[in-house]
Amino acid sequence: MGRNSAYPLLEREVAESAMDELLAQLRSGHGDYAFVTAPAGLGKTALLDHVVRRSRGEGIRVGHAVADPMAWAIPFGLFDQVITMIGGPQAVADVGNVDRAEARASRPYRTLRWLEDASRDGPLLVVLDDLHWSDDDTLHTLAYVCRRIANVPVAILGALRPEPNRAHRVIDDLANFPETRAIRLTPLSQLACETLGRTILGRELTASEADAVWRRTAGTPLLVTCAAHALRAGSSFDFVEIDDDATPYFNLTRFAGVSDTALSYATVASIFGVRFRPTLVARLANVGSANATSAHDHLVRAGLIEDLPGGWSRFVHPLFAESLLRSLTLSSVERLHARAFVLLVHARQPDAEAAEHAYAGALVGDPLAIEVTTRAGHCAAAQGAFEAAATHLGHAVELAGERASLDLRLALAGILVALARTDEARALCEEILAERPLTPSVHATILCLLAQAAFVANEPAEAERLFERAATIEDPEAQGRVGLYGALTCLATSTMHWIDESTRRAMQRLPRQANEYPTCELVHAYARVMGSDASDVATIDSATKSWLGRDFVVEPASRWAIAFLLHGASKLLERYDDAERIFTGEYARALRTGSPLSLATMAISHADSLHRLGRSREALELVQRATSMSHYEMSPWQNIALAALSYELDVYDVADDQFDILRTFVLATNHRGYSATATMWSEYLMVRRLLDGGHPRDASTVASGIGALAADSGITHPLFVPWAPAAIHAHIRAGNFGAAETVIANLETVAEGFSLRWPRAVATTGRAQLAGAGGDHERAVQLFEIAIAQHASTAMAIHHAEALVTYGAYLRRIRRISPARMVLHEAVALAESSQSPRVARVAMGELAAAGGRRARPRPSPLELTPREVEIARLAGQGLSNAEIAAVLFLSVKTIEHHLGHVFQKLGVDSRRALIGRPLE
Numbered sequence: 001m002g003r004n005s006a007y008p009l010l011e012r013e014v015a016e017s018a019m020d021e022l023l024a025q026l027r028s029g030h031g032d033y034a035f036v037t038a039p040a041g042l043g044k045t046a047l048l049d050h051v052v053r054r055s056r057g058e059g060i061r062v063g064h065a066v067a068d069p070m071a072w073a074i075p076f077g078l079f080d081q082v083i084t085m086i087g088g089p090q091a092v093a094d095v096g097n098v099d100r101a102e103a104r105a106s107r108p109y110r111t112l113r114w115l116e117d118a119s120r121d122g123p124l125l126v127v128l129d130d131l132h133w134s135d136d137d138t139l140h141t142l143a144y145v146c147r148r149i150a151n152v153p154v155a156i157l158g159a160l161r162p163e164p165n166r167a168h169r170v171i172d173d174l175a176n177f178p179e180t181r182a183i184r185l186t187p188l189s190q191l192a193c194e195t196l197g198r199t200i201l202g203r204e205l206t207a208s209e210a211d212a213v214w215r216r217t218a219g220t221p222l223l224v225t226c227a228a229h230a231l232r233a234g235s236s237f238d239f240v241e242i243d244d245d246a247t248p249y250f251n252l253t254r255f256a257g258v259s260d261t262a263l264s265y266a267t268v269a270s271i272f273g274v275r276f277r278p279t280l281v282a283r284l285a286n287v288g289s290a291n292a293t294s295a296h297d298h299l300v301r302a303g304l305i306e307d308l309p310g311g312w313s314r315f316v317h318p319l320f321a322e323s324l325l326r327s328l329t330l331s332s333v334e335r336l337h338a339r340a341f342v343l344l345v346h347a348r349q350p351d352a353e354a355a356e357h358a359y360a361g362a363l364v365g366d367p368l369a370i371e372v373t374t375r376a377g378h379c380a381a382a383q384g385a386f387e388a389a390a391t392h393l394g395h396a397v398e399l400a401g402e403r404a405s406l407d408l409r410l411a412l413a414g415i416l417v418a419l420a421r422t423d424e425a426r427a428l429c430e431e432i433l434a435e436r437p438l439t440p441s442v443h444a445t446i447l448c449l450l451a452q453a454a455f456v457a458n459e460p461a462e463a464e465r466l467f468e469r470a471a472t473i474e475d476p477e478a479q480g481r482v483g484l485y486g487a488l489t490c491l492a493t494s495t496m497h498w499i500d501e502s503t504r505r506a507m508q509r510l511p512r513q514a515n516e517y518p519t520c521e522l523v524h525a526y527a528r529v530m531g532s533d534a535s536d537v538a539t540i541d542s543a544t545k546s547w548l549g550r551d552f553v554v555e556p557a558s559r560w561a562i563a564f565l566l567h568g569a570s571k572l573l574e575r576y577d578d579a580e581r582i583f584t585g586e587y588a589r590a591l592r593t594g595s596p597l598s599l600a601t602m603a604i605s606h607a608d609s610l611h612r613l614g615r616s617r618e619a620l621e622l623v624q625r626a627t628s629m630s631h632y633e634m635s636p637w638q639n640i641a642l643a644a645l646s647y648e649l650d651v652y653d654v655a656d657d658q659f660d661i662l663r664t665f666v667l668a669t670n671h672r673g674y675s676a677t678a679t680m681w682s683e684y685l686m687v688r689r690l691l692d693g694g695h696p697r698d699a700s701t702v703a704s705g706i707g708a709l710a711a712d713s714g715i716t717h718p719l720f721v722p723w724a725p726a727a728i729h730a731h732i733r734a735g736n737f738g739a740a741e742t743v744i745a746n747l748e749t750v751a752e753g754f755s756l757r758w759p760r761a762v763a764t765t766g767r768a769q770l771a772g773a774g775g776d777h778e779r780a781v782q783l784f785e786i787a788i789a790q791h792a793s794t795a796m797a798i799h800h801a802e803a804l805v806t807y808g809a810y811l812r813r814i815r816r817i818s819p820a821r822m823v824l825h826e827a828v829a830l831a832e833s834s835q836s837p838r839v840a841r842v843a844m845g846e847l848a849a850a851g852g853r854r855a856r857p858r859p860s861p862l863e864l865t866p867r868e869v870e871i872a873r874l875a876g877q878g879l880s881n882a883e884i885a886a887v888l889f890l891s892v893k894t895i896e897h898h899l900g901h902v903f904q905k906l907g908v909d910s911r912r913a914l915i916g917r918p919l920e
């Protein structure tokens with residue numbers, strides 16, 4: 001009956017077949033997952049034990065963990081059990097020095113990376129039993145890992161009861177994926193019940209025994225096993241009626257002859273949950289060491305308890321523990337939990353474990369209980385286990401009652417905001433504001449929390465108002481820090497006018513020697529540049545140089561935001577080499593530290609750079625790869641990137657889907673000037689669609705709206721969202737020449753102020769189009785020639801190709817066919833080399849209309865494949881084979897294989913030769 005028992009699995013052929021498929025996938029080097037669902041007692045654990053024994057017999061390493069009703073608030077409990085079993089206690093990594101959102105995302109990502117590394121020594125099976133008792137943070141990690149192990153030799157097998165709970169939300173979500181294996185166990189037939197009873201008894205059951213077993217067990221394997229053991233021990237057996245939640249109570253005094261002392265010992269053990277430490281149970285039961293040992297041994301021999309490594313024991317089946325616990329009165333349960341709490345604290349066991357007993361023991365007002373529960377909450381938050389943190393801190397507040405400290409309640413409010421439980425966070429903050437007089441600094445802290453809650457709830461104007469109120473506290477330096485914090489929080493949604501003003505005021509209040517001052521100065525300069533003001537470019541130059549030289553001082557929690565800002569500023573200033581260096585350094589760092597939000601953020605930003613440089617396929621793969629590493633939706637930023645890149649690559653089904661998601665976000669935001677980036681991208685893509693569909697007037701109207709939004713939001717720099725070329729084209733085709741002139745004049749002003757090439761080239765192209773529309777063909781041709789030369793000096797290859805198409809089409813329309821063909825041939829070649837099938841398709845259409853044909857060169861046998869280019873580029877950026885394998889979700893051997901081909905084709909013998917080398 002224990003875990004080491006090997007009773008036959010009866011009538012479980014479907015489940016065994018599913019297990020065969022799971023292990024076959026694992027042996028082939030691919031990941032998979034499956035979940036077994038059944039009411040208590042139907043054999044979930046027996047099935048899992050069978051798979052574990054079989055796997056170990058086949059040389060598959062197994063990590064086996066069991067959830068516990070008294071340990072559900074221990075952060076990442078199940079995966080930590082698995083990792084500790086396989087790699088030892090030192091293998092469980094903490095998440096430190098990152099902001100809250102990053103910490104929560106990092107732990108699942110690091111767990112996946114650990115499993116990938118562990119599986120390189122051979123296939124790995126992760127077995128998670130009793131998932132219905134699992135902590136929310138483990139479930140969060142489980143969902144993340146299951147979706148990302150397809151190419152990793154890791155299989156996950158879980159079991160849970162069918163009643164709805166937190167685990168079922170995760171499993172139901174995963175069940176939407178076609179590859180999910182969902183196994184449901186059913187009760188045994190009467191014949192199977194008799195067969196199982198005969199196996200345990202070693203003899204045939206009498207007719208009366210067989211009838212009684214069948215009637216009283218309802219085909220539940222566990223109950224059949226219990227009945228057979230009782231008969232073998234010479235005892236009768238009995239069960240009370242099954243109650244509403246399907247938990248049977250066992251008459252244990254008549255089962256297997258359990259003594260009163262053993263029963264008392266087992267009852268006390270049930271206070272600790274399914275798993276327990278016999279030494280602590282002996283002390284809590286107060287039965288004496290010898291009697292405790294005797295009782296424990298009796299229960300082991302009876303098959304009720306089994307011993308585990310490391311001084312632990314467990315109930316063979318959770319129902320035993322549940323039945324015993326429910327046989328106690330509420331007051332008895334509370335007293336035992338309260339005593340267990342004291343024992344755990346004195347034994348220096350984890351705070352999270354002791355905290356659960358403090359709460360279950362109703363230790364209201366107990367200073368030690370409040371202290372331990374609070375510590376458990378802070379520890380969970382530091383590990384990124386926000387659900388556990390919210391539970392423990394909430395329990396600490398309840399235990400403290402009216403004496404709950406401000407620090408404790410503010411910590412809880414901060415976690416609630418991080419979990420987007422904004423209504424609860426706001427209620428708590430308002431409660432604090434109403435209850436007592438507050439110091440200015442505490443008042444400001446609460447206002448900042450309310451501002452964060454407003455930001456999370458998509459209320460940007462309210463977030464700004466609250467940050468402004470918080471920045472009116474009496475301490476000028478604190479005002480400066482609040483102003484900077486508000487600007488960093490609202491950078492993605494607020495207008496640049498507000499960011500400019502907020503950081504300007506913050507700089508006036510912060511001393512120049514303050515650590516926050518360089519960051520504040522940089523954000524202020526960035527807002528100015530976004531508004532086409534070149535006066536603070538030197539600040540960005542200095543910050544970029546300092547960052548690349550690793551001299552820039554920044555708080556760890558703000559690092560990813562500053563890296564993102566500097567990367568974006570480099571694009572605005574046409575410094576794509578700096579952008580590449582910033583991305584390479586931060587991406588590699590994020591891989592090493594396990595920071596999926598930083599990975600996704602930097603990947604999305606850099607994909608825009610790659611797209612502009614004519615590397616759209618590489619950009620798309622980068623976005624898909626990096627965003628898959630984050631459990632959080634990166635909307636709308638990943639939708640912008642995927643829509644724009646798919647459109648450029650002529651993958652219109654994907655582009656349409658992502659565009660629809662983006663439009664839904666924009667319409668839901670509905671704040672003029674707020675979330676302007678998403679709106680501008682959405683409208684820019686809409687202009688392109690309308691032009692493609694032959695609706696220039698509508699396109700011109702939408703383009704005018706982009707210009708108005710740019711002015712309202714303070715995002716007027718033309719390189720942030722490169723909408724100007726499409727807008728000029730739309731305005732001219734619609735006959736709206738004044739609007740085209742306005743866009744062109746703005747481009748010329750920015751080009752002059754910042755000494756930028758691309759805005760100048762686009763403006764000159766627009767001037768050529770205006771001249772052509774006015775009938776001055778010679779002037780138009782002259783300007784087109786200047787514009788093409790200007791485009792050739794920029795790094796933005798796709799825009800260069802588009803300008804060639806515009807010029808070639810114009811030459812065709814004025815019947816200069818031969819030069820038109822030459823220009824369009826050049827456009828096709830450049831579009832193809834710049835990874836823009838869309839522009840190539842349009843160019844070939846124009847070429848066909850001009851009577852030309854496209855000759856397609858044969859690929860060289862020494863040309864690198866797209867995958868080889870990708871791997872070579874990452875190797876040239878300094879990533880090891882293992883890091884490249886993690887990035888691309890491939891095996892290290894596959895990376896080595898591809899690099900061998902790369903070296904052979906390029907005629908090099910080391911990865912150093914790949915640094916800075918053109919690969920396409």
